[in-house]
Amino acid sequence: MVTPAVSRAERVREQVLDATVELVAAVGVERLSIDEVANRSGVAKSTIYRHFPSKQVLVVEAVHACTSIPLVTDSGSLREDLISCFSGMTKASYEGRLGDMMMSLMDAAQRDPELNRLVRAQTDQKRRFATEVLERAIARGEVSADLDVDLTVTLLSGPLVYTKLVRRMPLTNELIAAVVDSVLAGIDVGIAGGLRTK
Amino acid sequence: MVTPAVSRAERVREQVLDATVELVAAVGVERLSIDEVANRSGVAKSTIYRHFPSKQVLVVEAVHACTSIPLVTDSGSLREDLISCFSGMTKASYEGRLGDMMMSLMDAAQRDPELNRLVRAQTDQKRRFATEVLERAIARGEVSADLDVDLTVTLLSGPLVYTKLVRRMPLTNELIAAVVDSVLAGIDVGIAGGLRTK
DNA sequence: ATCGATCGCTACGGTACCGTAGCGATTCGC
């Protein structure tokens, strides 16, 4: 038999992580059981333990496996960049497989230091992307340097996360645009009026 | 012995609910066990089952037991009312004992219809309070009737919930005021400029 | 004071999951 494209070890690893993602999305982190992962993945429980020493590690790697880093655009327009940025980020993190895990992940992160670091790192990264977009706008004079960037990121992220996680409503492009436009409108008159030059 | 102020049944009920709140805050809804509630409350497991037929019911009643309805002020100033409204609501729901349960509660609500109704009802009620405040401002002409009230409530609630649940940072009065002021600034110029008459 | 209701306590069988071990079968590196 020829050597397959992916080794057996890799194939096993993928199957296990895939089943883990499905299970966490379905029953949550707390009720995730290795037995069930073994059943769904078709991988023996003993083999799972050979690859992942603990449930904690398994979940962390499963999250990593379905985490994608969205592109940060630089169109020259703050509005366009923010919409693009938040559209990419929210759809990557709060929809699809990762989105289905997110709530349970955040809950478990309150008690698990490892998961806490993971979730916090992802949150911080998303905030950094948005911060970059805002600081570029400041650099080119589109927005006043007096802008409270951190608050603005919260004003932008909050409503979207709240809509998805708490209200469990879809994150439409219309909503993202409406949030961005509303916050930009606030920036326009925010500090002393006419701070946004464009 | 004289008849106590509260009957034994009431005292038992309180002890059980109290221990349940503590435990849910500590280990989450999923890992809540009746055995542990019995240990912490000093109430026998069999007695707990006499009062609460299932863990589901127990959690729901425990949440009800530490839920308070904040007052909705009517100062005549939209800004003051919003700050007062969100200050009361967020501190009632996202801080203290209920706040410690909230994340786990929302996670469990994704899989438990009963908890889902409970969480959704609380969210809807908070939104209704904020909606009332905004509609009163519209009625007295402080804000244009064209205002998208639902979006505005999301713009106000989102950043606060996000700050508390996702970032796990304290909800200071400064933050609440900053969010309210930012959103109000956006409303001012939001639709056609100068919609806020005051 | 009495008597029924309630409670604390203990124990039970049943279930689910843990993490490990042994042993053929399969696969991979050489």
Place this chain on the structure above:
DNA sequence: GCGAATCGCTACGGTACCGTAGCGATCGAT
């Protein structure tokens, strides 16, 4: 191809929790 590593499978003892039952003690209403 051949040896070694890996895997699937089964089984194991141990733990935690479930929901129920029995029984003596306590409480509460009359």
